[in-house]
Amino acid sequence: xxxxRRINFRRVGILGGTFDPIHIxxxxxxxxxxxxxxxxxxxxxxxxxxxxxxxxxxxxVRDRLCMAELATADIDTVIISRIDADRPGPHYTSDxxxxxxxxxxxxxxxxxxxxxxxxxxxPTWHEAAWLVEHARLVALSRHDVKLDWDALEAALPGLRNRxxxxxxxxxxxxxxxxxxxxxxxxxIRHMAPRxxxxxxxxxxxxxx
Numbered sequence: 001x002x003x004x005r006r007i008n009f010r011r012v013g014i015l016g017g018t019f020d021p022i023h024i025x026x027x028x029x030x031x032x033x034x035x036x037x038x039x040x041x042x043x044x045x046x047x048x049x050x051x052x053x054x055x056x057x058x059x060x061v062r063d064r065l066c067m068a069e070l071a072t073a074d075i076d077t078v079i080i081s082r083i084d085a086d087r088p089g090p091h092y093t094s095d096x097x098x099x100x101x102x103x104x105x106x107x108x109x110x111x112x113x114x115x116x117x118x119x120x121x122x123p124t125w126h127e128a129a130w131l132v133e134h135a136r137l138v139a140l141s142r143h144d145v146k147l148d149w150d151a152l153e154a155a156l157p158g159l160r161n162r163x164x165x166x167x168x169x170x171x172x173x174x175x176x177x178x179x180x181x182x183x184x185x186x187x188i189r190h191m192a193p194r195x196x197x198x199x200x201x202x203x204x205x206x207x208x
Contacts, residue, residue: 013042043081070195094127116145123155182206
């Protein structure tokens, strides 16, 4: 089962990504989205084969799923979804939202959580216009990413009315930084949950 059968929630958020590894920033985003948007649930959906990262070596999807499960084990409002991991690639966001809508039913509003840089690049995404029409887009406020709203509206008419800018603390944490610190033998305490840190050490991830 990819997600809970017939969700029966009215407002559901979904946060996709490689989660390689999942870190504190991901968890804060999910919980802030639940609080600020009054979402019933946020689904974290680790990607199996993200098309924009082809050629980049990722930790096996089973490891990324396990780390995500460990990180969210004590968070009732955040659920790990295998909606991307259990299907063949390439994995596009529009396909993931379609599958979630089919499972959720017609009365559920989908909120897709994304980075401000992803919003900036949205016109290049597969079926971007369909995504704008069928999901509310929630982007993180970031001072270092500037949006050209005129250009975005020209490429995707109606986009601005479908976007919510989520105000939340900015954290200088990124998965690729955690990977590099692991390779360098540096600590990652307070960047990732302790259960994730222990999993990385036990399975010798990111050291190659």
